Amino acid sequence: MAPPLPPLVEELVEEILIRLPPDDPASLVRAALVSTPWRRLISDPGFRRRFRRFHREAPMLGFFYVSREQIHNNRDSDVYPYEEVSIARFAPTSSSCPPHAVQAGLWVSDARHGRVLLRTLQSSNKPLVLWDPVTDDHQELPILPHLEFLHGCSWSAKVLCAAEGTCDHLDCCHGPFNVVVVATASKEVLSSCTYSSEFGRWSEPTFARQPSEHYLFHERGTLAENSLYFLFNGGHEILKYDLGTREMSLIDIPETFCYRRPIVLMTTKDGRLGFAKKIANTLQLWTREVAHDRARWDTYFRGPKLICAADGVGVFFMKTKIGLFMIDQKSGLARKAEVDMDATSDIVPYINFYTPGTRFFFIFGIGLKREP
DSSP, X not given: OOXXXXXXXXXXXXXXXXXXXXXXXXXXXXXXXXXXXXXXXXXXXXXXXXXXXHHOSOOEEEEEXXXXXXXXXXXXXXXXXXXXXXXXXXXXXXXXXXXXOEXXXXXXXXXXXXXXXXXXXXXXXXXXXXXXXXXXXEEEOOOOTTGGGGTTSOEEXXXXXXXXXXXXXXXXXXXXXXXXXXXXXXXXXXEEEXXXXXXTEEOOOEEEEOSSOOOBOSSOOXXXXXXXXXXXXXXXXXXXXXXXXXXXXXXXXXXXHHTTSOEEEEEOTTSOEEEEEEETTEEEEEEEEEETTEEEEEEEEEESOOSEEETTTTEEEEEETTEEEEEETTTOOEEEEOSOGGGEEEEEEEEOOOOOOSSEEEETTEEEEOOO
């Protein structure tokens, strides 16, 4: 009988495991189940940091959407035995999904660096909630001190790493964060307010004059070059919010770009502001070039089809009569998402590393408790 093979050197095992694809979290889980030493290695925080540093860019694990569903009315009503509720659901695009990926009665406003920002659908009086879909940790933000400027107005909220501009965002989902709220306070006034987790309070609001009567879209804005950008409903103007100065300004979009063709704001791979639009059966990407105090829009990419953009990973969503499709800019391949588009709205991509932790492993959404 041949002698057993000697065990692999731990450093060699780590070099192999660290090269497993980040968009297939189940491969790490399967490797962790091979043996106790492998499981100990993969669940070590040091391995997770090296894994993220090696791959550098977090993959898109899926996207959140709001599904409107009928549930039984518990108020003993014979007239209305069922009521319609909005439920934030998660559609995975990888081999695993966060175990706590359903939130009833909440709207997904934004997701960035593993954090998800929720708000209630019924009333703007309720606080915003920061949520970690992996651990199911919830953190309610204090109620906005100047809430009156939100009533009857359109507004959008975005979550950001507090070290934006200096952090590599590989493992900052549990660090300090900021939440920026921008609103059309009236037909002529724009307002903004920022929450800091480091100080635990909201800032005083800032105001700017709005030259048009357009309102902000509730859809996600985009982050580029240390500024947030939001689209107005008219489609001809972009609101810029400078994170450093907290000043707001407007960027014009040529009417020929957006006449009867809705656009989607996006961030290019090199961090610049861009937008996507669909013309016939073609997806066109444009980027904003700034030089010598002058700006212009240049063609960035022309390829197949459109709807919403997953910033930084080159994935676009397109809603069609036969369903929702995800289009990879790098490969040009389209993939159908298995969600009910008749009951779906407001897609928010979720981009994050997902590696086995010290408490649980998850394969295809099934929890495997870690041995003590």
